[in-house]
Amino acid sequence: MKYPPMFSFFSSSGVKCLTLCCFALVVIFASCKKDGKPASELIIGKWNVSSQYYYLQVNGKTSTQPIETPSGSYYDFKTDGKVDIKTGSSEALVYNYSIQSGNSILFNGTEGQTLLLRIISINPGKVVLHNDLNQGRMELTK
Numbered sequence: 001m002k003y004p005p006m007f008s009f010f011s012s013s014g015v016k017c018l019t020l021c022c023f024a025l026v027v028i029f030a031s032c033k034k035d036g037k038p039a040s041e042l043i044i045g046k047w048n049v050s051s052q053y054y055y056l057q058v059n060g061k062t063s064t065q066p067i068e069t070p071s072g073s074y075y076d077f078k079t080d081g082k083v084d085i086k087t088g089s090s091e092a093l094v095y096n097y098s099i100q101s102g103n104s105i106l107f108n109g110t111e112g113q114t115l116l117l118r119i120i121s122i123n124p125g126k127v128v129l130h131n132d133l134n135q136g137r138m139e140l141t142k
Contacts, residue, residue, distance in 0.1 A: 039105075039122050040099040042127075043099070043122065044077050044079055045142060046077075046142070047076070047141065048073070049074060049087075050069075050141045051066070051069060051138070052137070053066045054134070055135055067136065073087045074092075082094055083107070093109075104116055117130065117138075127139070
């Protein structure tokens, strides 16, 4: 089969064609820009505590142990740096929070207590937070 002159490059060698296609894919993927929002913007809003568990890795094996989560538990992150935290039937407590280096949330209580939770993953519908101190994990959903 004869190809028009502009396609002669493709018909001359399958290796050349494959090389060009791979190069084109690399250029396309490299030029794609991730338009993801920073954690400080994604965290804003009310998040329900969907699960809590201990997350342990021993000898390369991962195990989890659930932690009872009272129904109605939530974190409501405000734009003014405050978060309402409600666990179970008690009233929501208000803490200050700040995002640290884009991958952790520092909570500060009114009586000087602090807690640092590492952000494992965050997207518009789900956040996974990890407490290095007790190896606890929490999943929040909108």
